[in-house]
Amino acid sequence: MNVMLQTIVIWAMGLSLMAPVSAAETATEQPASLADHMSAIKSSLRAIKRMADGGQISDDAVAIAQKARQAAVAARELPPKNIVMLPEAERDKQIQAYQAAIDVMVAELATLETLAGSKDAAKVLAQLAKLSDVEKDGHQRFRQ
């Protein structure tokens, strides 16, 4: 290899090191899982409970409740693995039951959103208690 060619090769290697790494090569981020959405719902509800316990519902509460509702809507499309693994006939029935239970949660979260807007701490606490029952029921029926 002559000196000229060697220079070009070294220069090209340098350039390739500087080239931006493609998205595929750095794709370590996973899409949010069912557990991620559930955790997001839990922390949103905890934040609202802290406010209601202190008798001070801040302006952020509506957006926080809305985030919880959006996470619940996303969870609807991610039935748990124990259901997905079932034989087909049983699976469809279970997915429908799972989605119906999630729909109840979504509706109760929408009510929470409205109550958060009214800043009525007692009503918000009562709604959180209702959501706690929804959680217990959902976990009893669908969480392994």
Ligand code: HEM
């Ligand atoms: C206010 C209502 C709810 C709250 C606060 C809540 C919260 C949670 C939390 C914190 C987890 C654990 C997540 C983790 O492992 O990091 C979880 C898991 C789970 N929840 Fe809920 N949940 C609620 C309602 C429901 C409902 C209604 C259903 C079913 C219709 C449900 C089904 C599940 C399932 C299947 C898992 C296991 C997910 C997995 O590990 O892949 N949850 N939930």
